[in-house]
Amino acid sequence: xxxxxxxFIALLLMVLFAITLVVGCSGGETxxxxxxxxxxxxxxxxxxxxxxxxxxxxxxDHPYHAGLVEFGKILKEKTNGKYSVEIYPxxxxxxxxxxxxxxxxxxxxxxxxSTAPLAGFSDAFLVSDLPFIFKSRxxxxxxxxxxxxxxxxxxxxxxxxxxxxxxxxxFRNVTNSSGPVVLPGDMKGMKIRTMENQIHMDSFKVIGADxxxxxxxxxxxxxxQKTVDAQENPLPIIFTSKFFEVQDNxxxxxxxxxxxxxxxxxxxxxxxxxxxxxxxxKAANDARDFERKIILDMDNSLLSExxxxxxxxxxxxxxxxxxxxxxxxxxxxDKIGKDLIERVQAAGQ
Numbered sequence: 001x002x003x004x005x006x007x008f009i010a011l012l013l014m015v016l017f018a019i020t021l022v023v024g025c026s027g028g029e030t031x032x033x034x035x036x037x038x039x040x041x042x043x044x045x046x047x048x049x050x051x052x053x054x055x056x057x058x059x060x061d062h063p064y065h066a067g068l069v070e071f072g073k074i075l076k077e078k079t080n081g082k083y084s085v086e087i088y089p090x091x092x093x094x095x096x097x098x099x100x101x102x103x104x105x106x107x108x109x110x111x112x113x114s115t116a117p118l119a120g121f122s123d124a125f126l127v128s129d130l131p132f133i134f135k136s137r138x139x140x141x142x143x144x145x146x147x148x149x150x151x152x153x154x155x156x157x158x159x160x161x162x163x164x165x166x167x168x169x170x171f172r173n174v175t176n177s178s179g180p181v182v183l184p185g186d187m188k189g190m191k192i193r194t195m196e197n198q199i200h201m202d203s204f205k206v207i208g209a210d211x212x213x214x215x216x217x218x219x220x221x222x223x224x225q226k227t228v229d230a231q232e233n234p235l236p237i238i239f240t241s242k243f244f245e246v247q248d249n250x251x252x253x254x255x256x257x258x259x260x261x262x263x264x265x266x267x268x269x270x271x272x273x274x275x276x277x278x279x280x281x282k283a284a285n286d287a288r289d290f291e292r293k294i295i296l297d298m299d300n301s302l303l304s305e306x307x308x309x310x311x312x313x314x315x316x317x318x319x320x321x322x323x324x325x326x327x328x329x330x331x332x333x334d335k336i337g338k339d340l341i342e343r344v345q346a347a348g349q
Contacts, residue, residue, distance in 0.1 A: 052085045052109040052268070055093040055102065057216055061240040063298065064112050064260065065089050067167060067291025071262075074283040079276065085110075091217055104160035106267040112167060112260050116197040122155030126336045127344055129199040131325040132318065134257040137296070139348035140168070144259055148343055153261075162269045164284035169258035170234035170295045174251045175243055175311070178229050181251035182316050184208075184324040192230040193219055199332060200232075200256065203325050223247060234258060235306070236298045244309040251314045253321055262288070 054072075056064045065087060072085030093099055093108055097117045102108030118125040127133065134140040143149060144166035153163030174181055178190060188208035194200045201211040212228055222228050223246040231243065238250070262284050272280065307313060333341055 047081045049081055050083050052083060053088065053093070053107075054085050054110045054112070055088045055099040055108050056112040057091040057096055057099070058089060058237065059240050060087075060089040062089075063236055063291050063294040064167070064169075066294055067287050068112060070290045071283050071287035074286055075280065078279045078283065095215060095217075100161065100263065103263055103265045106160075106265050108265070109268050110164075110262065110264045112262050114169065114195065115259050115261060116195050116200075118156070118261065119197075121159050121161070122152070123335050124152050124155050124337070124340060126199060126332065127152075127340050128259050129197055129256060130332065130336075130341070131199075131203045131255050131328060132322040133341075133344055135348045137168075137257075137292075140257050140259065141292075143344050143347050146347075148340075148347070156263075160266045162264045162266055164262045164264055164281060165288045167260040167262055167288045167291050168295055169260050170236060170299060171254040172232045172234055172256045172258055173238070174230055174232045174253050174255075175238060175247040176230035176249050176251075177223070177226065177247050178249070180249050180312060180314050181253075182314050184321050187230075190230050191228045192232065193222060193228045194232065199328060202331060203255065203328050206327050207321075207324050220246065232256075234295070234299075235302045236295055239298070239302045239305060244306055244311050248310065248312060249314070250306060250311045251316055253316055254318060255321060255325070 052072075052075075054068050056068065058064045068085065068087050072087070076084045093102060096111075096113040099108060099111040100113060100117055103111050115125045115128050119129075128140075128144075134143070149166055156163055174187070174192070176190060176192070179186070181187060184207040187204065189210065191210045191212055192204055193214045194204060194211045195216075196213040201213065204211040209230075214222060214228070219228075219231055220241060220243070223231060223243065231247070232253075232255070233241075233243075238244070238247075264280070269277070269280075303313060329341070
C-alpha cells in the first residue's frame with residue numbers, strides 16, 4: 001500500500017514538472033520584461049544673473065523707488081533671471097549730476113533724474129521747465145511719450161547716455177512758513193529754495209521772490225532752521241520728505257510739471273541683444289505707467305493727509321500766475337527754440 005502511494009506521488013510530480021516546462025517554453029502568454037535603460041540626466045542650465053545698479057536721489061518711500069522695483073521685477077521675469085536690479089535711493093550714489101556722470105562712465109547702470117541736469121547736453125530739455133507749459137498730465141504724456149520726447153532723447157547721442165522713457169515727479173507746488181500764498185505778489189521778498197535751474201529761478205524772480213538754489217539733501221534742515229522761507233515740489237515729495245513738519249502753508253500752484261527721464265548707460269545698452277533691448281524698453285514703459293499711476297493716486301489722496309498734519313491749503317488762480325511768469329518765455333525762447341515751444345503748446349490744443 002505504501003509503495004503504491006509513493007509511486008503515485010512520484011508520478012504526480014513528474015506531470016506537474018512537465019506542465020511547467022511546457023508553459024515556460026511556450027513564450028506566448030508570459031513575457032519577460034527587459035530592464036529599461038536609464039535615461040541620461042539632463043544637465044541643468046545655469047543662468048548667470050547680472051545685477052544692475054540704479055540710482056535716484058529721493059527717499060525709498062517715493063514712487064520713483066516703487067516704479068524702479070516694478071522695472072526690476074519685469075526685467076527679471078522677461079529675461080528669465082538674466083538681469084536683476086539693485087536700487088540706491090536717497091542720493092546714496094551722489095546727486096543727480098553725479099549719478100548721470102556715473103551712468104556715462106558705466107559705474108552706475110541706470111538712473112532716474114529730473115530734466116534739469118540734461119540741459120548741459122541739449123537746450124531742448126529746458127522746454128519742460130517753462131512755467132505752465134503743460135496744461136495737464138494728458139498734455140505732458142502726449143508730448144513726452146510721442147515724437148517730441150523721442151526727439152529730445154536723440155539729443156543725448158554721443159553722451160554715453162540712452163533715454164528709455166519719461167517717468168514723472170508731477171506738478172510742483174509751493175510751501176512756506178511765512179503765510180498763505182494766493183497771488184503771485186504774495187511771494188514778494190520770500191526766500192525760496194529752487195533746483196539749480198535758471199528757468200525756475202527766473203520764474204520766481206519775475207514775481208518778486210528770492211530764489212536760492214540748494215541741493216535737495218540740505219533742504220529739510222534749511223527749512224527747519226529758516227535759512228529759506230519756502231520750497232516748491234510735487235505733493236508726493238512734500239509728504240514723503242515730511243516738509244509739513246517745518247512748513248505751515250501749501251499753495252496748489254502747479255507752476256512746473258516735472259518729468260523724470262530714466263537713463264541707461266550706453267556701455268550697457270550696446271552690449272544688449274536686439275531682443276534684450278526690446279525687453280528693457282518695454283519694461284521701462286510699463287514701469288513708467290505704474291509709477292505715474294502711483295503719483296496720480298497720491299496727488300488725489302495726500303491733500304487730506306497734509307491738512308491733517310496741520311498744513312493750510314490755498315488754491316491760487318493759475319491764470320494769474322501764468323500771466324505773471326510770461327516774461328520768462330520771452331527771455332528763453334531763443335535758447336530753447338521758438339519752434340519747439342510752439343510744438344509743445346500746440347499738442348495741448
